[in-house]
Amino acid sequence: MPGVKFAVLSTSLDPVSRSRWLAGLTAEQLRAGGHQVTLLDLRGTPLPPFDNDTCYTHPNAEVYHRAIREADGIFLAVPVYNWGLGSGAKALVELTGSTDPDRGLHGAWFDQPVTFLVSGGLPHGYLSHGAFAFGLMTDFRCVVNPHFVYATGADWVGDGVPGEGLAERLTRVVERAVDLSQRLRGRTYRSVWEV
Numbered sequence: 001m002p003g004v005k006f007a008v009l010s011t012s013l014d015p016v017s018r019s020r021w022l023a024g025l026t027a028e029q030l031r032a033g034g035h036q037v038t039l040l041d042l043r044g045t046p047l048p049p050f051d052n053d054t055c056y057t058h059p060n061a062e063v064y065h066r067a068i069r070e071a072d073g074i075f076l077a078v079p080v081y082n083w084g085l086g087s088g089a090k091a092l093v094e095l096t097g098s099t100d101p102d103r104g105l106h107g108a109w110f111d112q113p114v115t116f117l118v119s120g121g122l123p124h125g126y127l128s129h130g131a132f133a134f135g136l137m138t139d140f141r142c143v144v145n146p147h148f149v150y151a152t153g154a155d156w157v158g159d160g161v162p163g164e165g166l167a168e169r170l171t172r173v174v175e176r177a178v179d180l181s182q183r184l185r186g187r188t189y190r191s192v193w194e195v
Contacts (some may be wrong), residue, residue: 003035004181007071010041011063011088012079017043019119021160022149022170023077026117029174038067042088050094056103065096068165069108071114073181074176080120080128089132099193108139109140110191113184115177117147117170126150141191143184147176 004120008030010023020041027039040063055061068074079086092101099108114136116129129148136142155166 004072005036006030006073007067008039010077011181013088019077019079022117026075026174035162045169047082047095050091061095061177065145067107068096072185073113073177075117077117080125083128085132087127107140113143113181115145118150120152123152145177145180147173149173
């Protein structure tokens with residue numbers, strides 16, 4: 001089967017971001033597997049605050065929207081703060097998830113398979129992305145991969161160098177995300193906003 005097209009999105013604004021390391025390692029593994037990868041980082045390709053108005057004219061808004069809507073699968077690399085995801089992830093979804101027929105907008109996230117790459121400070125915060133994932137499922141009918149990575153500082157042996165357990169977990173999660181995206185691509189339906 002030909003390579004799958006992925007968007008790997010790093011949403012942390014931290015200059016030394018462990019979730020960014022996860023995004024980079026994921027992109028490397030996908031490329032090594034022959035897949036197409038668009039790797040975007042909010043630090044290098046910033047977005048404006050979401051105001052539901054002028055934010056859509058920002059030059060990077062379409063870059064993210066296109067990467068998400070044209071992907072066969074999405075990896076969302078996110079940091080955890082205060083038992084929830086960092087604000088970058090929320091702003092990204094608010095901007096690229098909007099639907100406004102008057103502006104020609106249709107939410108980019110509809111029906112997308114999404115795999116989470118989560119970096120947290122404490123081991124017991126491993127489900128901190130749950131409410132966010134539920135929002136993607138209910139608002140955009142995303143297929144959230146039940147296999148995800150949750151890593152703390154203890155899982156790294158150096159900057160950008162995962163420990164053995166994390167490396168194995170990341171490899172397994174990426175492989176399962178590829179399988180999920182391959183199985184779901186080519187669907188003929190497209191969901192819309194509905195209650």
